[in-house]
Amino acid sequence: MISLTARWVVVDIEGTLTPTSQVHVTLYDYARPRLGPWIDEHADDAVVADAVAQIRSLGGLSESATTDELVAVLHGWMDADQKIAPLKTLQGLIWQRGYAVGDLTAEFFPDVAKRLREWHAAGLTLAVFSSGSVPGQIAFFSRTTDGDLRDLFTAHFDTVNAGPKREAPSYKAIASALRAVPEETVFLSDVPAELHAAAEAGWQTVGLARPGEPFADADFSPHPAVDSLTDVEIS
Template identity: 65%
Template sequence: MTEQLTTRWVVLDIEGTLTATSQVHVVLYDYARPRLGPWIDEHPEDPRVTEAVDAVRAEAGLPADASTEEVVRVLHSWMDEDKKAAPLKTLQGLIWEQGYARGELTSEYFPDVVPALKAWRERGLALAVFSSGSVAGQIASFSNTTEGDLRPFFRHHFDTVNAGPKREAASYHAIAHGLGDPLPSEILFLSDVPAELDAAKTAGWQVVGLARPGEPYEKADFGLHRTVASFAELEIDPA
């Protein structure tokens, strides 16, 4: 059955919603893991890198002069835990940005994603992204895909740095402000994580859960949230 919705903005999660979880946990993580240490050592004057490294030391309780090797051990442990740590996401994003620019990384999406994005944009809907991955990493991931450059599809990008944690309602209030303060009910959030949908719903947004076959949250309890297995099940019209 097709879900019919009316909204002005569609805000999208990435992992498990647009791309398979393995795209991040296998392809991207495996690409970043061996490059973290060299990247830190090769960019000692980049404030984004030095601030991220300092944040790792502080969050992990390491001394201020902890070596790159010690910092990388923490980063690797966070990757193993899939911890949504901002300094990790910053460093990964910078590494992925270079990988996409060099053509060493290519994003692949679920078959229903790009047709839906095109249809929604043609109907006049505005699209944005909210992902735990850094904004730099998000933009890079859309730059080189199996469907070409998708960056023009999205008007705004939000992450846990410029918006806040994905499971807190305050983050969705912050995003709404960044979108120009539309009515909360004029924003639709699509994600595969029930706790994120709960937070967005608390902020007054419309929400739809993605229970994609074979993905970690396929059998999750989405409670009262409407849930689909594919974007093809959604009929979204502009408000």
């Protein structure tokens, strides 16, 4: 059991709150065939138009690139699991619609919802830092097997409004946005490199070494690590 004293708790999603397969299989497979139609059907949407412009630039495509060419770049990024902003933006919009119409339901590890509710009820300020876009995060928590969990969180952060997850300045930016004291802030993640960055920013850290997940056997030192949120007490 790990016992900490803090006022702010920031959580990762993939591998920490939900199985990695929920993102890499369920959500990716849902978004993949819908990217092209979404681009075509929302061509006049400023957010989509900006994402398309970024895809052309980052993918080395011409202004006359077809939707199929844009999608080929997006699929390549997905296959390589690259956290690139325009991809995350389009995925987030598609997932947002999927949750809204009932096509998607987020599934968490069994210990997650109860613990998050307990921390929230105890007066802790909860926030999310994930590579998935903020709209995608909010949609994710809106429809889960444990109900609508959006009200538990004060703020959401991604690699666009905070920065890379493996760099300390991102955590400093989040602390500033939350008006949080770094020493009284805890970050929970399944990725040691992210915990290193949070610790460099002065945060407390806890690793989630969940059985069967990609980082289950990783070296989390010097961070304490558990395999369930049940083993983390924060007051």
